[in-house]
Amino acid sequence: MSDTGKPLTRDLMAARVAAEFQEEWVVNLGVGMPTRCSDFVPEDRTVILHSENGVIGYGRNATVEEATPYVVNGGAQPVLLTPLASIVHHADAFAIIRRGLLDVAVLGAYEAAVNGDFANWRISGRKGGGIGGAMDLAVGAKQVFLLLDHTTRDGRPRLLERCALPLTAAGVVTLVMTNLGLFEPAGEHFALREIAPGFTVDEVQRLTGAPVVAARGLSEVKV
Amino acid sequence: MRSKVVSSFEEAVAGVEDGSRILVAGFGEPGTPHNLIAALHEQGASDLTIIANGAGMTRDDGVMTTGNLIEERRVSRVILAFTASTHPSRQTPLERLNEAGEIEAEITPQGTLAERIRAGGSGIPAFFTPAAVGTEVAEGKEHREFGGRTYVLEEAIVADYALVRCWKADTFGNLVFRRSQRNFNPIMAMAADCTLVEAEEVVEVGTLDPDLIHTPGIFVQRVVSIPEAGGMLQAPPLAMFSGTPRS
Numbered sequence: 255m256s257d258t259g260k261p262l263t264r265d266l267m268a269a270r271v272a273a274e275f276q277e278e279w280v281v282n283l284g285v286g287m288p289t290r291c292s293d294f295v296p297e298d299r300t301v302i303l304h305s306e307n308g309v310i311g312y313g314r315n316a317t318v319e320e321a322t323p324y325v326v327n328g329g330a331q332p333v334l335l336t337p338l339a340s341i342v343h344h345a346d347a348f349a350i351i352r353r354g355l356l357d358v359a360v361l362g363a364y365e366a367a368v369n370g371d372f373a374n375w376r377i378s379g380r381k382g383g384g385i386g387g388a389m390d391l392a393v394g395a396k397q398v399f400l401l402l403d404h405t406t407r408d409g410r411p412r413l414l415e416r417c418a419l420p421l422t423a424a425g426v427v428t429l430v431m432t433n434l435g436l437f438e439p440a441g442e443h444f445a446l447r448e449i450a451p452g453f454t455v456d457e458v459q460r461l462t463g464a465p466v467v468a469a470r471g472l473s474e475v476k477v
Numbered sequence: 478m479r480s481k482v483v484s485s486f487e488e489a490v491a492g493v494e495d496g497s498r499i500l501v502a503g504f505g506e507p508g509t510p511h512n513l514i515a516a517l518h519e520q521g522a523s524d525l526t527i528i529a530n531g532a533g534m535t536r537d538d539g540v541m542t543t544g545n546l547i548e549e550r551r552v553s554r555v556i557l558a559f560t561a562s563t564h565p566s567r568q569t570p571l572e573r574l575n576e577a578g579e580i581e582a583e584i585t586p587q588g589t590l591a592e593r594i595r596a597g598g599s600g601i602p603a604f605f606t607p608a609a610v611g612t613e614v615a616e617g618k619e620h621r622e623f624g625g626r627t628y629v630l631e632e633a634i635v636a637d638y639a640l641v642r643c644w645k646a647d648t649f650g651n652l653v654f655r656r657s658q659r660n661f662n663p664i665m666a667m668a669a670d671c672t673l674v675e676a677e678e679v680v681e682v683g684t685l686d687p688d689l690i691h692t693p694g695i696f697v698q699r700v701v702s703i704p705e706a707g708g709m710l711q712a713p714p715l716a717m718f719s720g721t722p723r724s
Contacts (some may be wrong), residue, residue: 260712264579276562278591285641288561290718305657306587306588307504307505307507307654307657307659307660308659308660309657311498311662316502321498321714322654322656323506323507323712323714324507324656324657324658325656326504326506326507327508327551327659329507330504331505335656341592341654341656341657341659342573342659342665343590343659343662343663343664343691344504344587344591344659344660344661344664345594345595345664347588347591348587348588348592351588352606352607353590376561376693377565379562380561380565380572380576381560381572381575381576381582382560382561382571382572382575382582382584383560383561383574383584384531384558384559384560384561384562384563384588385558385559385584385585385587385609385645386563386587387558387588388586388588389585389586389588389589389608389609389614390586390588390589390606390608391588392608393607393608394588394607394608406562407628411545420612420613421611421612421613422612422633423611423612424612425574439536
């Protein structure tokens with residue numbers, strides 16, 4: 255992959271995304287890698303985590319000892335509640351989403367494109383899929399961040415000129431975190447804002463299915 | 478006042494006909510009516526339509542899921558937000574039948590599913606939503622612009638039965654849910670002709686604070702007390718969800 259670099263760990267990727275959350279943001283974390291972000295919300299910030307099943311104001315993932323059968327996040331994993339927590343039913347959880355109250359939805363994805371399209375619900379050759387709340391979140395949240403591995407297991411790029419898989423939503427992605435860096439879909443290319451330590455821009459470009467342009471002030475990913 | 482409490486899960490699901498449309502609540506484990514699903518499994522009705530968030534994996538610990546009903550070809554149609562497992566390595570019975578074209582599987586965004594159920598329970602036949610516009614899920618559906626934004630028309634869902642799980646019920650069927658157990662339960666209870674409830678505790682009318690009741694008893698037809706009927710109070714946690722130690 256690289257002569258000198260090691261891809262970022264999932265915890266580092268989650269921590270870097272969580273560092274973007276601002277004071278009093280309402281944030282939805284999708285199934286998979288994104289739910290990990292709840293463990294890395296900066297301690298100096300109050301971030302209101304919202305989940306599709308109607309939990310508003312949950313906190314970090316619960317340990318085996320702390321878990322209860324009553325409180326789970328959008329990935330059905332046990333979580334803790336914060337003191338400001340409240341509970342609504344499923345239709346109201348999505349009313350909050352469509353009403354535009356989410357500052358960001360962090361979602362997993364199979365593919366992301368330079369035009370802000372993304373695909374995360376059906377893989378090719380499969381009849382069924384898993385939309386979950388992604389299509390509602392993608393059009394309801396003020397911003398959509400993606401959290402995904404830079405390539406597939408067999409090394410094909412997931413960051414592309416155009417998505418090949420069926421879209422979840424068109425033109426909504428504002429930030430893409432992969433194990434190689436932090437990117438912004440910029441219309442014709444991905445702007446590389448931060449890069450995994452030890453990687454060069456050329457190495458990242460070789461693993462990307464669209465042009466990568468180093469942003470002004472490009473730095474290493476730091477948390 | 479007649480009590481709505483019946484003494485067994487068998488009695489709760491008695492009379493469910495072949496061809497019924499059934500709403501099944503739950504998101505993950507919380508709020509999933511495992512005892513009623515098991516009773517429906519025993520009861521034998523077939524050609525069912527199941528409307529739920531997902532159609533579960535079968536489990537190897539004896540806990541019945543909708544996946545068991547599908548595996549036994551008792552379900553001819555599903556409406557779900559997940560028609561495939563989020564873990565490609567763990568294939569559900571639905572995926573196998575769907576790939577073989579032996580079941581009708583409609584996928585719908587989860588918020589659209591919830592709103593279709595709320596609409597069904599609220600006397601609203603259809604509504605417009607921005608979710609899925611520009612995707613294959615919206616293909617063939619009516620589109621319309623409001624305020625310069627495009628929306629897609631989605632129709633309400635009503636059903637013959639709803640299978641519901643709650644924390645406390647009174648004998649009139651007033652229900653209280655605990656934490657994320659609430660999820661689809663209150664809206665499904667409103668959208669079915671016959672709402673069947675398994676309750677972790679059944680109390681006398683007048684015990685629950687009216688201000689704190691989530692589902693009024695007028696939406697509920699039958700209630701079973703899980704402990705009194707000898708049911709399973711909590712499903713054993715699945716290994717994959719039994720706490721997430723920090724790495």
